[in-house]
Amino acid sequence: MKGELKKNKVRRIIVNLDKCNGCRACELVCSAVHAKPKYSSINPARSRIQVVMDPLNDEYVPIRACDYSKAGCDGRRVYMINEKKYSECSFCGTVCPTRDLFKEPDSGLPLKCDMCEDEKEPLCVQACPDGVLTYEEEEEVEEEVKPGEMEIGLKSLVDKYGLQKVADTFARMSQKG
Amino acid sequence: MRYAETGYNLEIDLSRGNIERVETDPRLTELHLGGQGTNAKILWDRVPPEVEPFSPDNLLIFSTGLLHGTPIVGANRTSVNSFSPQTNLFAHSLMGGYFGPELKHAGYDKIVIRGKAPDLVYLWIKNDKVEIRDATHLRGKGATETAVLIKEGLNEPKAQVAAIGLAGENRVYTASIEHGHSSAARGVGVIMGDKRLKAIAVRGTKDINIARPAELFETCLDLRKKIYKSPYVGDWMAVDEDDGFHHDNFAWGNARVRRRGYWSKELEDRWRNLKYDNMDRQIGCYNCPKKCINVISYSGRKRFGYKCYGKDTYHMAAFKELDFSYEILGVAQEYGLDSYSTPQIIAFAIELYEAGILTDKDLPGFPSDSGERSFYLLEKIVRREGIGDVLANGVYWAARQIGRGAEAYDHNTTKKFEQLPIKLGRLNPPYFLMIATGEKMAITQIEGSFPQDPLPTIEEREEFVRKWDAVPDEKFKKWFLEWEKREQISNEASCAITDWNEAMHYIDDSIGLCGFLSSFRGQFGGGAAYHINNIPHLISLATGMELDKDGLWEIFQRNRNLIRALNVRRGLRRKDEKPPEDHWAVRDHEFEQKLLDEYYKFKGWTNDGIPTQETLDKLGLDYVSEDFIKRGILTGSEGTSSQEQKDEELKSRGC
Ligand code: SF4
Ligand code: SF4
Ligand code: SF4
Numbered sequence: 151m152k153g154e155l156k157k158n159k160v161r162r163i164i165v166n167l168d169k170c171n172g173c174r175a176c177e178l179v180c181s182a183v184h185a186k187p188k189y190s191s192i193n194p195a196r197s198r199i200q201v202v203m204d205p206l207n208d209e210y211v212p213i214r215a216c217d218y219s220k221a222g223c224d225g226r227r228v229y230m231i232n233e234k235k236y237s238e239c240s241f242c243g244t245v246c247p248t249r250d251l252f253k254e255p256d257s258g259l260p261l262k263c264d265m266c267e268d269e270k271e272p273l274c275v276q277a278c279p280d281g282v283l284t285y286e287e288e289e290e291v292e293e294e295v296k297p298g299e300m301e302i303g304l305k306s307l308v309d310k311y312g313l314q315k316v317a318d319t320f321a322r323m324s325q326k327g
Numbered sequence: 328m329r330y331a332e333t334g335y336n337l338e339i340d341l342s343r344g345n346i347e348r349v350e351t352d353p354r355l356t357e358l359h360l361g362g363q364g365t366n367a368k369i370l371w372d373r374v375p376p377e378v379e380p381f382s383p384d385n386l387l388i389f390s391t392g393l394l395h396g397t398p399i400v401g402a403n404r405t406s407v408n409s410f411s412p413q414t415n416l417f418a419h420s421l422m423g424g425y426f427g428p429e430l431k432h433a434g435y436d437k438i439v440i441r442g443k444a445p446d447l448v449y450l451w452i453k454n455d456k457v458e459i460r461d462a463t464h465l466r467g468k469g470a471t472e473t474a475v476l477i478k479e480g481l482n483e484p485k486a487q488v489a490a491i492g493l494a495g496e497n498r499v500y501t502a503s504i505e506h507g508h509s510s511a512a513r514g515v516g517v518i519m520g521d522k523r524l525k526a527i528a529v530r531g532t533k534d535i536n537i538a539r540p541a542e543l544f545e546t547c548l549d550l551r552k553k554i555y556k557s558p559y560v561g562d563w564m565a566v567d568e569d570d571g572f573h574h575d576n577f578a579w580g581n582a583r584v585r586r587r588g589y590w591s592k593e594l595e596d597r598w599r600n601l602k603y604d605n606m607d608r609q610i611g612c613y614n615c616p617k618k619c620i621n622v623i624s625y626s627g628r629k630r631f632g633y634k635c636y637g638k639d640t641y642h643m644a645a646f647k648e649l650d651f652s653y654e655i656l657g658v659a660q661e662y663g664l665d666s667y668s669t670p671q672i673i674a675f676a677i678e679l680y681e682a683g684i685l686t687d688k689d690l691p692g693f694p695s696d697s698g699e700r701s702f703y704l705l706e707k708i709v710r711r712e713g714i715g716d717v718l719a720n721g722v723y724w725a726a727r728q729i730g731r732g733a734e735a736y737d738h739n740t741t742k743k744f745e746q747l748p749i750k751l752g753r754l755n756p757p758y759f760l761m762i763a764t765g766e767k768m769a770i771t772q773i774e775g776s777f778p779q780d781p782l783p784t785i786e787e788r789e790e791f792v793r794k795w796d797a798v799p800d801e802k803f804k805k806w807f808l809e810w811e812k813r814e815q816i817s818n819e820a821s822c823a824i825t826d827w828n829e830a831m832h833y834i835d836d837s838i839g840l841c842g843f844l845s846s847f848r849g850q851f852g853g854g855a856a857y858h859i860n861n862i863p864h865l866i867s868l869a870t871g872m873e874l875d876k877d878g879l880w881e882i883f884q885r886n887r888n889l890i891r892a893l894n895v896r897r898g899l900r901r902k903d904e905k906p907p908e909d910h911w912a913v914r915d916h917e918f919e920q921k922l923l924d925e926y927y928k929f930k931g932w933t934n935d936g937i938p939t940q941e942t943l944d945k946l947g948l949d950y951v952s953e954d955f956i957k958r959g960i961l962t963g964s965e966g967t968s969s970q971e972q973k974d975e976e977l978k979s980r981g982c
Contacts, residue, residue, distance in 0.1 A: 168608065169608075170608075171608070171609065171610045171611040171616070171617075171618045172610045172611065173611045173612070173613065173614055173615050173616060174425070174613055174614065175400075175551065175614050175615075175616070178398060178614055179398070179544075179548075182398060182540070182544055185534075185540075187540075188540075188541065189537070189540035189541050189543075189544040190536065190537065190540045191534035191535060191536050191537065191540075192396055192397065192398060192534065192535045192537065193432060193532065193533065193534040193535065194432070195432065195531075195532035195533075196532075196534075202484070204484070205507045205508060205610065205622070205632075206471050206474070206475060206507070206629075206630055207630075208607040208608060208622060208624070208630060210608075210610075255532035255533070276548060277548065277551060279551070279555040279616030279617075280555070280616070280618075
């Protein structure tokens with residue numbers, strides 16, 4: 151059985167860490183373009199891209215804000231770069247409840263990179279010198295699972311465990327997120 | 328609403344532990360812009376000339392520039408001002424990096440510090456929360472090490488820190504304030520140490536408002552791309568490894584020996600390899616696409632950064648090669664030492680030893696290798712140990728304290744300050760004026776818009792002026808086209824060139840622009856990104872102030888005369904305005920003094936270098952002329968005849 155083919159536009163920003171000069175122009179412009187009215191104020195703390203920076207360790211890592219999901223993180227990864235230890239959280243872009251990154255400084259509301267939907271190219275990319283940040287758009291063709299297919303799978307589960315058990319498990323899973 | 332600036336200063340009294348947030352007068356922005364301009368006004372109002380640099384009443388001011396925090400590319404120079412114990416004059420200092428913009432986002436235009444803490448403290452500013460905190464655990468720690476410890480202790484990785492090292496703590500006159508791989512030199516690190524302020528850490532998350540945001544943003548996005556691409560801005564030496572310019576032309580040792588023909592292809596290749604084998608990356612400053620700072624980690628030493636001539640000073644002072652600078656720069660950065668004057672003090676001491684003026688009694692166990700000697704002296708100086716206690720006061724004072732003929736070896740200071748080690752043949756008249764009358768102590772802080780030397784052929788000169796947008800007036804093009812021999816240039820041109828060069832620095836230092844994009848850079852290629860013709864509009868867009876070229880020129884004159892007045896009130900006169908005697912081999916004192924006469928007249932100063940009442944009053948500095956008359960510095964009857972005055976007015980507008 152074959153699924154339907156669906157076209158997806160995938161938008162990416164590629165980061166070349168070795169070339170970053172630490173100018174933080176990406177932060178500045180991101181805050182400006184999302185200010186209301188547009189450009190009216192500058193505040194890197196509101197930017198949806200943050201350069202995690204420790205010049206004395208030669209560390210320059212621009213990261214963009216994305217949704218937090220608990221499932222994606224177990225906090226147990228440790229990286230060594232240039233003999234310095236970094237935790238999994240060091241360069242993580244999520245709006246994680248355990249830290250202040252990517253939260254509006256006043257309200258604490260989460261910030262999220264929207265890829266500058268209304269602009270011809272993400273602003274951070276436009277402002278970044280030397281191609282540290284480059285923008286890429288790709289058509290990705292994905293095979294979509296037909297609903298019928300899923301139904302068949304579920305039915306076999308119901309047959310095995312009974313409808314109530316499957317429904318309970320489903321409810322529990324959706325609560326956990 | 329106030330645009331581009333916050334409208335608040337932070338007032339810190341370290342003696343009483345008092346912290347205040349004070350609203351500023353918007354009128355002062357119109358008169359002086361900000362940065363060093365408004366700093367000068369505060370110093371005039373609050374630090375009378377009787378106050379010694381080491382008095383608790385001396386102020387140390389960290390200031391953002393008016394354009395910090397706006398999208399204007401390369402607006403990141405923090406000005407740090409005070410009165411220097413080395414010169415007893417205005418201390419002019421700037422640092423790149425991120426400090427000023429961060430401070431502005433915290434809600435302040437300046438930090439004004441008075442008094443002295445009972446023991447070592449640091450200042451922690453996070454938006455409205457400001458604390459003076461104990462820093463005794465940081466005593467003796469390196470400058471960048473201190474920054475790391477403070478950020479870790481506060482758990483504030485995004486905080487920006489400016490700190491002193493051991494040199495500042497021990498009140499070494501050439502101590503610097505270090506901030507990442509940028510630093511502030513020329514007399515402010517010593518005052519920070521004297522106030523027992525180890526560091527300032529700041530984190531700001533507030534908005535900065537722009538008067539005409541969309542227009543400014545679009546302009547800057549475009550400007551950023553131009554600046555990135557342009558070879559006429561930033562430090563070309565970050566990419567061009569041919570450094571014959573400094574090695575063949577500047578003087579080695581104690582500003583003594585010019586080694587013409589020193590530079591070679593073999594050397595260039597070797598040094599290029601040394602650099603790229605040890606370089607981590609090249610970085611820039613806040614909101615600038617250039618990469619002027621080379622970041623090096625060398626043989627287990629602390630990682631350090633250098634820019635331009637900063638990589639040459641130590642090895643040229645010690646007659647060594649680049650690897651020696653790489654050995655010592657990381658150490659000097661942690662101690663917090665100015666890499667321009669400190670190597671000269673070291674070379675001066677080595678010379679005194681060789682001349683038998685300093686002996687083994689002064690320098691017990693003095694090694695024989697000049698590199699080891701440099702390290703030996705560096706350690707003595709930062710600790711003020713033995714002879715180091717004298718050398719830590721700079722070449723001028725050390726020479727006089729040592730005596731026994733040491734004064735003759737102090738041959739490269741002006742106004743008691745170490746000048747760049749340059750020894751040339753024939754006089755360059757604008758340079759005579761700039762070194763003699765400059766208030767910013769180092770020539771790099773004064774020169775920069777008009778080329779240093781004529782171009783050899785008329786075709787090259789024509790090509791140069793064709794795209795020269797930066798000139799305040801067409802006459803500069805004419806002078807450049809006609810200029811064939813360095814020493815042959817009219818006094819009229821020399822005066823106007825000096826004025827223009829100075830103007831751009833005074834403007835940059837009040838709005839916080841980097842000289843490598845503006846005031847310092849136009850001389851090499853003529854294509855500075857910022858100049859007198861485009862800055863007024865940018866200021867208007869950011870601040871909402873109506874400003875044109877004439878208006879900006881007048882602000883420059885006001886700031887320039889106010890800083891002059893600060894120094895005049897502390898005793899600066901014509902007798903002090905002397906470039907080092909051997910700066911040029913061929914001198915003509917009569918010509919030079921006549922040139923100086925003309926320049927003073929051009930500036931509206933008396934024959935003794937004091938701004939006249941007319942000059943001051945015209946610029947709205949009546950309170951300065953009143954003070955001068957009260958103190959007997961001016962009698963009130965000086966002045967120029969009315970015809971001369973008219974000429975003066977025309978000239979001083981520079982256009
Ligand atoms: S704009 Fe580009 S170079 Fe600058 S900090 Fe951001 S990622 Fe790095
Ligand atoms: S793509 Fe747009 S929203 Fe996302 S970080 Fe860059 S500037 Fe900000
Ligand atoms: S031109 Fe160079 S020194 Fe100036 S702000 Fe840019 S990176 Fe920094």
